Amino acid sequence: MNPALDYTWAQGLADLSQIAAIAALTGFFLFAIVVDLALPKPRRGGAVAIVAVTGFSYSLGTAVYRWLYGLGGPAYHRFATGDNFALFFEILFASLGILTVALSHSYLRKRGLLEGEFHILIMAAVIGMMVLASATSLVTIFLGLELLSIALYIVCGFVRTDSRSQEAGAKYLLVGGFASAFVLYGMALVYGGAGTTVIPEIATRLSSSASSNPLILLGIVLMGVGFAFKVSAAPFHMWTPDVYQGAPIPVTAFMSVGTKAAAFAMIVRVFAGGLPHLAPEWQVLLAFVAATSMVVGNVMAIAQSSLKRLLAYSGVAQAGYILIGVIAGGDAGLSAVLYYLFIYMFMNFGAFAVITLLAGPDGDRDAFADLEGLGRRNPVLGILMTIFMLSLAGFPPTVGFFGKLFLFTAGVSAGYTWLVVLAVLMSVVSVFYYVRVLIPVWSSSTRTDAVPASLTTTSVVALSGVASIALGLYPTTLLLVGQLASNPNPGP
Numbered sequence: 001m002n003p004a005l006d007y008t009w010a011q012g013l014a015d016l017s018q019i020a021a022i023a024a025l026t027g028f029f030l031f032a033i034v035v036d037l038a039l040p041k042p043r044r045g046g047a048v049a050i051v052a053v054t055g056f057s058y059s060l061g062t063a064v065y066r067w068l069y070g071l072g073g074p075a076y077h078r079f080a081t082g083d084n085f086a087l088f089f090e091i092l093f094a095s096l097g098i099l100t101v102a103l104s105h106s107y108l109r110k111r112g113l114l115e116g117e118f119h120i121l122i123m124a125a126v127i128g129m130m131v132l133a134s135a136t137s138l139v140t141i142f143l144g145l146e147l148l149s150i151a152l153y154i155v156c157g158f159v160r161t162d163s164r165s166q167e168a169g170a171k172y173l174l175v176g177g178f179a180s181a182f183v184l185y186g187m188a189l190v191y192g193g194a195g196t197t198v199i200p201e202i203a204t205r206l207s208s209s210a211s212s213n214p215l216i217l218l219g220i221v222l223m224g225v226g227f228a229f230k231v232s233a234a235p236f237h238m239w240t241p242d243v244y245q246g247a248p249i250p251v252t253a254f255m256s257v258g259t260k261a262a263a264f265a266m267i268v269r270v271f272a273g274g275l276p277h278l279a280p281e282w283q284v285l286l287a288f289v290a291a292t293s294m295v296v297g298n299v300m301a302i303a304q305s306s307l308k309r310l311l312a313y314s315g316v317a318q319a320g321y322i323l324i325g326v327i328a329g330g331d332a333g334l335s336a337v338l339y340y341l342f343i344y345m346f347m348n349f350g351a352f353a354v355i356t357l358l359a360g361p362d363g364d365r366d367a368f369a370d371l372e373g374l375g376r377r378n379p380v381l382g383i384l385m386t387i388f389m390l391s392l393a394g395f396p397p398t399v400g401f402f403g404k405l406f407l408f409t410a411g412v413s414a415g416y417t418w419l420v421v422l423a424v425l426m427s428v429v430s431v432f433y434y435v436r437v438l439i440p441v442w443s444s445s446t447r448t449d450a451v452p453a454s455l456t457t458t459s460v461v462a463l464s465g466v467a468s469i470a471l472g473l474y475p476t477t478l479l480l481v482g483q484l485a486s487n488p489n490p491g492p
Contacts, residue, residue: 018075018082021063021090022130028055029123036116045108045115052101052119056126060094063087078198079137088485089133089265092342096258096349097126099460103353104250106454110359111159113248118158122254125151129262136273138187138197141266145183145230148262149176152255156247168246175239179229186222189215190274199274207277217281223270224285230263232312233289233319234296241304244312249359249366252308253352256315261341264322268337272329283327287419290327293320294426301433307355307366310433311348314392317430318344321423325407328414334486336406339479343399343471347391350464354385357457371440378451382441384465391468393434394427399468402475 016023032051036044066072072083080086100122108115128148135141153176157169187197193215194202206216225236232240244252271282297317304310325337354374358365375382391400404427411420471478 015075015080017066017070018073019080019134020066020070020082021059021087021094022127022134024062025055025059025094025123025127025130028052028058029120029127031055032116032120032123036120048116048119049101049105052123053098055123056094056097056101059130060091060098063090063094067091074136074200078200079140080131080134081136082134084485085265085268086130086134088338088342088481089261090130092261092345093126093129093133093258096254096261096345097122099345099349099353099463100250100254102456103253103349103356103460104248105456107248107250107356107359107457110452111248113158118155121151121155121158125155125254125258129258129265132262133265133269135266135269136199138191138199138270141269142180142184142187144262145180145266148259149180152176152251152259155251156243156255158248158251162246164246165248166246168243171239171246172243175229179226179236181226182222182229183226186219186224186226189219189222193219199269202274203276206275211278211281216278220271220275220278220282221285224282224289227263227267227270228289231260231267231319231322232316233323234292234316236289237293237296237316240316241300241309241312244315245306245308245366249308249352249356252311253349253356256311256348256352257345260315260319260322260344264326264337264341267326268334272326272334279329286323286327287416290320290323290419291422293317293323294423298426298429298433301430304433305368307368307371307437310437311351314430314433315348317426318348318392320426321404321407324411324416324419324423327416327419328407328410330410330414331483331486332406332413333410335479335482336403336410338482338485339406339475340403342478342482343391343403343468346464346467346471347388347398347400350384350461350468351388351392353457353461353464354381354388357381357451357453357461368437368440371437372443374440374451375442376444378453381451381453381461384461385441386438387465387468389434389437391472393431397472399472399475402472402479406475406479 028051032048035047035051039047067087074081101119108118125148128144131144132141135144153169153173156172157166159165191197193213194205196202228236293316297313301310301313322337322340325333355366358370391398394400394404408420
């Protein structure tokens with residue numbers, strides 16, 4: 001019998017254990033579909049929300065257990081892995097899923113949207129993200145990328161009566177299709193040059209002499225362009241502000257963190273894990289993208305009057321900062337990337353959660369005028385919004401300060417001082433528009449209307465605020481976890 005086809009039950013169970021968190025969430029995803037079909041309409045939304053939270057929690061617990069007691073290694077003939085790098089992102093994505101369900105529950109009811117379908121699509125997107133993080137083959141990466149993308153195309157246009165939501169869905173579909181095509185063509189060329197799609201094998205087959213191979217070089221450029229689309233990096237960012245503004249706020253919050261983290265997991269796997277001998281080639285490409293992102297994102301954010309668009313351009317700039325860690329590489333650079341992606345979940349998601357509380361039955365209220373007097377109308381929300389903005393700006397002792405410190409230190413150590421100097425200058429520019437958000441929050445407005453608050457959304461805001469402070473007071477704890485997870489090599 002061909003050893004490649006000799007697949008025993010024991011091997012099957014061993015492979016399944018490596019992707020236990022993904023398998024668990026997939027089981028709950030299928031169960032949620034059945035629940036949505038079986039229950040009467042009035043009870044569907046709440047029941048599916050409970051199933052979704054339970055599924056994310058079970059997946060999170062499974063990933064944490066495997067982090068503590070499991071033995072990570074390759075699975076499915078090296079097409080996937082259960083290493084610490086994958087587990088780190090599975091923990092991040094499961095946590096993001098719980099926060100998203102909690103944030104969207106009251107929002108969907110307030111706006112009269114179908115809750116069951118929404119949570120099922122978010123579960124599908126998270127499964128795609130987890131597949132991306134654990135994939136060690138170009139084929140598996142593309143499967144995860146498409147599962148994530150298709151679910152997001154639908155939820156972006158989820159408000160069928162809102163033309164801006166429909167426009168966001170259409171734009172994301174068209175641009176996402178282009179990005180996927182770039183990635184796929186790039187992967188095909190790398191496969192043509194290396195003769196395999198398995199990332200660790202690509203690393204062993206391609207030496208530094210492959211830099212003279214036009215197939216490989218063109219493949220790196222095409223994949224780099226596609227990845228830049230996915231992380232909202234300039235100059236491939238133009239879809240971001242329009243999609244962020246048109247999509248429902250919980251979707252924007254979910255995308256701003258989830259797609260960025262999943263795309264960076266993909267970049268680290270493919271470039272740092274699969275093409276280490278060609279680092280000079282892809283580092284030049286990513287350095288150009290990082291510099292452009294920081295300049296364009298920060299400069300364009302200054303002129304915005306919509307909070308969603310401002311945070312969209314902020315996300316473009318943040319992608320540039322994170323790319324410094326990817327370019328620096330090594331344990332220092334990659335652990336800084338993982339640290340920043342995890343804290344970004346709290347500070348960015350928390351900011352969007354505050355905006356979600358302002359939304360009404362007629363739509364999202366994300367103008368600066370909607371924040372007027374927030375500090376007096378609801379002091380707790382005002383204080384938390386201040387924490388989130390200062391964290392994103394990088395003020396000490398918030399988590400954002402330490403995140404940028406770790407990234408910039410790694411960049412200088414790797415010899416990219418010019419890029420770090422540019423990042424510091426752009427960080428100073430960003431202070432202007434982040435503080436500008438806080439002016440209406442603490443202005444002496446005559447508005448006395450209360451901010452409608454739900455228990456779940458308020459809990460998300462409070463948790464994000466506490467995490468933004470606590471992880472800033474004890475930054476080395478999470479950084480150590482990032483160091484343990486920073487090796488994307490799935491082993492032999």
